[in-house]
Every structure is written in structure tokens, then in C-alpha cells.
Amino acid sequence: MENQPIIIFFAFLLGIVSGVIMHRSDFCIAGMFRDLFLFRSSPLLRSLILLIACSMLLFEMARVAGLLNYSLPSSLYGLPSLTNLLGGTLFGVGMVLAGGCVVGTLYKLGSGSVPAVVSFFGLIVGSTFYAEFHPLWKQLSLATRLSTAASIPQLLDVQPTTIFITILAILGCFLFRWQTKGKMLRPNVVKGYLQPRTAALLLAIIGLLSFSLTGMPLGITTSYAKVGAYFEQLVAPGHMATLGYFQGRGFEYFSPLSNQVLTAGAGPFWDGLSLVQFPLIGGIVLGSGFSAVRMGKFKLHFNLPKPQLISALFGGILMGLASRMTPACNVWHLMGGLPLLSLQSILFTIGLFPGAWFGTRMLTRFVLRT
Amino acid sequence: MTEAKLKQVEIDVCGQICPSSLLTTLREVNNHKQPLRSGEIQLDILTDNSDSTNRIFEAVSNMGYMVEINEQKKHFRISISKRNRTEG
Numbered sequence: 528m529e530n531q532p533i534i535i536f537f538a539f540l541l542g543i544v545s546g547v548i549m550h551r552s553d554f555c556i557a558g559m560f561r562d563l564f565l566f567r568s569s570p571l572l573r574s575l576i577l578l579i580a581c582s583m584l585l586f587e588m589a590r591v592a593g594l595l596n597y598s599l600p601s602s603l604y605g606l607p608s609l610t611n612l613l614g615g616t617l618f619g620v621g622m623v624l625a626g627g628c629v630v631g632t633l634y635k636l637g638s639g640s641v642p643a644v645v646s647f648f649g650l651i652v653g654s655t656f657y658a659e660f661h662p663l664w665k666q667l668s669l670a671t672r673l674s675t676a677a678s679i680p681q682l683l684d685v686q687p688t689t690i691f692i693t694i695l696a697i698l699g700c701f702l703f704r705w706q707t708k709g710k711m712l713r714p715n716v717v718k719g720y721l722q723p724r725t726a727a728l729l730l731a732i733i734g735l736l737s738f739s740l741t742g743m744p745l746g747i748t749t750s751y752a753k754v755g756a757y758f759e760q761l762v763a764p765g766h767m768a769t770l771g772y773f774q775g776r777g778f779e780y781f782s783p784l785s786n787q788v789l790t791a792g793a794g795p796f797w798d799g800l801s802l803v804q805f806p807l808i809g810g811i812v813l814g815s816g817f818s819a820v821r822m823g824k825f826k827l828h829f830n831l832p833k834p835q836l837i838s839a840l841f842g843g844i845l846m847g848l849a850s851r852m853t854p855a856c857n858v859w860h861l862m863g864g865l866p867l868l869s870l871q872s873i874l875f876t877i878g879l880f881p882g883a884w885f886g887t888r889m890l891t892r893f894v895l896r897t
Numbered sequence: 898m899t900e901a902k903l904k905q906v907e908i909d910v911c912g913q914i915c916p917s918s919l920l921t922t923l924r925e926v927n928n929h930k931q932p933l934r935s936g937e938i939q940l941d942i943l944t945d946n947s948d949s950t951n952r953i954f955e956a957v958s959n960m961g962y963m964v965e966i967n968e969q970k971k972h973f974r975i976s977i978s979k980r981n982r983t984e985g
Contacts, residue, residue: 551947553946553947553948555915555948557915558915558916558948561915561916562916565916625914626914626915626916627914627915639912639945640912640914641912642912642913642914713951714951714954714955715951716950716951716954716966717947717950717951717966717968717973718968719947720947720951822947823970823971824945824947824971824972826911826912826945826971826972827912828911828912828913828945829912831912831913832913832917835913835914835917838914839914891920894914895916895917895920895921
């Protein structure tokens with residue numbers, strides 16, 4: 528692999544900046560979906576729509592300008608299957624119970640949240656356990672394939688640009704109305720708070736930088752399986768050798784910074800995946816930690832209600848499982864696949880809603896009795 | 898800031914998972930509705946989460962209480978009390 532130091536540095540930098548942005552704005556995607564069902568209103572969800580619309584615009588402009596090369600279906604976003612929907616639903620339950628999605632867990636962990644540390648371990652456990660039933664799940668995924676089209680433009684057999692312009696015009700109308708009515712702005716009584724709409728714009732730029740230079744949209748979940756695989760190789764190498772999921776080399780993608788095709792898999796070896804995702808994960812944690820220390824809000828609290836810790840662990844395990852079953856997590860799909868109109872990502876996103884609803888029911892019934 | 902005769906009730910939700918801070922606050926405000934409305938007590942919520950602070954401020958202000966935020970060393974102290982008529 529060429530240019531490894533540059534790629535590691537670049538991914539780390541993207542992580543640091545994302546960590547600071549997400550911590551300062553508390554850009555909690557899990558919360559955005561949960562509040563829809565918990566409070567029947569979710570003002571932060573508008574910022575997520577802004578993020579998706581901006582990413583769509585930036586990706587399409589970069590593609591037309593020749594700065595971004597992708598084609599669907601690819602190893603990044605494949606053909607749609609019912610398992611994408613199921614994965615999204617399970618992920619939705621998990622993220623609400625954990626109190627944050629995968630990336631959310633990372634920036635909360637960085638700022639000193641103990642439940643986030645717990646769900647981080649849950650994520651590794653869940654991701655690693657997936658390897659036990661990977662062959663079965665892969666069969667189910669193939670058996671429930673829904674279409675030979677990978678994206679909306681392919682499904683409708685229309686020019687991508689036409690669809691993108693139509694969707695952007697519709698989203699633009701909504702965003703413009705919210706903006707003029709002041710609904711994009713959050714009330715702020717805290718020093719150092721970053722408005723979520725600003726965070727959305729910045730994160731869209733980070734997503735484009737990641738996609739166009741590393742060759743992958745922002746994503747981190749395969750790394751959790753990888754960490755689990757390293758561990759399993761230490762404690763149970765015999766069993767490990769029987770798991771096809773960890774023995775395979777995963778998928779291939781073109782890395783512009785390395786100027787070659789790299790492999791990216793969950794197995795316990797250094798490859799094109801760890802090269803980007805490990806520094807990204809480290810960066811998000813450190814960036815958020817740095818931001819929390821600067822605000823003077825970094826402190827660990829251990830005296831927490833037990834149901835919350837159990838919920839965080841359980842939610843983490845569910846998210847770990849779901850992110851392997853889908854495959855990939857909400858950031859990969861919401862910030863990467865949805866702006867490309869990938870059918871996989873659309874199914875995943877649809878699945879998030881019933882999942883978040885069910886997770887919220889469980890949360891209010893068993894965890895936070897009000 | 899606050900009158901000395903006001904009894905303070907303190908609730909610490911630092912470090913708890915979202916959305917515990919807001920839900921706990923809303924529950925405690927409801928539980929202490931009578932003494933809060935009559936101006937007997939002041940409810941202090943301690944949280945280290947900035948988004949929760951914004952949300953609690955918004956939600957409890959909308960319920961007609963006076964809400965003051967004091968940024969302390971390791972957390973935010975959100976003081977909830979009866980709103981004076983003059984402040985509308």
C-alpha cells in the first residue's frame with residue numbers, strides 16, 4: 528500500500544475535526560430519530576436533512592467535475608435486499624437504547640461518558656459475534672434481493688442528474704422555509720455551542736473529502752469486527768480459523784490517495800480498512816475529548832443508574848450486530864449512501880424509523896421510568 | 898440572584914445517557930409543581946451536557962418557569978424557579 532503515512536494522517540485529521548464539530552453541536556443522530564417518537568418533535572432532524580442535501584449537492588458537483596469517481600453497485604453500496612431494512616430496524620433499536628449511534632458513541636466516549644464506554648464494548652462484542660452466523664445471513668441476503676438496480680436513478684431508468692436536481696429542489700424548498708422561519712436555529716444558552724446547521728455544513732464537506740480522497744465515505748463499523756477479530760485470534764485461534772468472515776479479505780476499493788486498489792476486510796490484519804478507519808476512530812475520540820477539556824466539561828461519572836448501563840451495553844451489542852447485518856452503520860448510509868440515492872441506504876434509513884420507535888418504547892418502559 | 902429563603906432542591910444527572918437529563922428534569926418539575934409554583938423552592942439541575950442544557954432551558958421556559966443557567970467548573974447548574982410577574 529502506497530502513501531500510508533499520508534492516508535493515516537489525513538484520516539486522523541478528518542476524525543479530529545469531526546470529533547470537535549460533533550461534540551460542540553451535540554450532533555446526535557440517534558437523538559434526532561428518538562425525539563421524533565419521544566417528544567413528537569425533533570428540531571435537530573432538520574439539520575440532518577440539511578447534511579444529506581448538502582452531501583448530495585457536493586457529491587454530484589464533485590462527480591460532474593471529475594473529482595469523485597464512483598459507480599453503483601459497488602463494493603461500497605451493493606444491491607438492495609430485505610436484510611438492509613432488517614439491519615436498519617435493529618440498528619434503530621440499538622442506537623436509541625445505547626443513547627447514541629456508532630459515531631455518537633465515539634464522540635460521547637471522548638468527552639468522558641461512561642455509558643458510551645460501555646456501549647463501545649457492546650459494539651465490539653456484537654460485531655464480532657456476527658461472524659458466527661455470517662454465512663447464513665449472506666444466504667438470506669441473497670435470497671431476499673429486491674432489485675438488480677442499485678440506486679433510484681437506475682430503478683427508474685432516468686439520468687442521475689435529473690433526479691438529483693429534482694430532489695435537491697424539493698429539499699431546498701423545505702430547508703429554505705425552515706431557515707426563513709428561524710427553525711434551523713437552536714436556542715442557545717451555552718458558551719462554545721456550535722449550531723447544528725453549521726455542523727451539518729461542515730460535516731458534509733468532511734464527508735466529501737473522505738469520499739473523494741480516501742475512496743470511502745465516512746464509516747467505522749467494520750473496524751469493530753476487526754478489533755474483535757484481533758482479540759479472538761489471541762484467545763481462541765482454533766475457533767477463529769473456522770470463521771469464514773474473518774478469513775476472507777473483504778471487499779476491494781480504489782484509494783485515490785494511494786492510487787491503487789486496496790482490500791478492506793474484518794479479519795485480523797492491517798489493510799485498506801484499518802488504514803483509514805483506525806485513525807478516523809482515534810481522531811473522533813481525541814477531537815471530542817480535546818473539545819470537552821477546552822470547555823472544562825470533561826469528567827467521568829461512575830455513579831449512574833444500573834438500567835442505563837445495561838441499556839448502553841445491550842444497545843451497543845445490537846448496533847454491532849446490525850451494522851454487520853445491514854451492512855454498515857447510519858453514518859455510512861445517511862452521509863454516504865443516501866446522498867447517492869443508493870437503494871441499500873434508503874432501505875436502511877426506512878428501517879431506522881420503526882427501530883427507533885421500538886427502542887424509544889423500551890427506553891421509557893424499562894430504562895428511564897418517568 | 899436567588900433569595901436566601903428559597904429552599905434548594907438539587908438533582909444531579911451528570912453523565913447519564915440521553916435523554917435522561919431532560920426527562921428527569923421534566924419529571925422533577927412535575928413532582929415539585931406545587932412548591933415551585935408557589936415560590937417555596939428552587940429546583941437545581943446539574944448536567945454536563947450542553948445540548949441537554951439548551952433543551953431543558955427551552956422546555957422549562959415554555960412551561961412558564963424562570964430558568965437560569967450558571968456554568969460551573971465541571972457542569973451546568975440549571976436553576977428553575979417561579980417566574981416573577983414583571984418578567985412576563
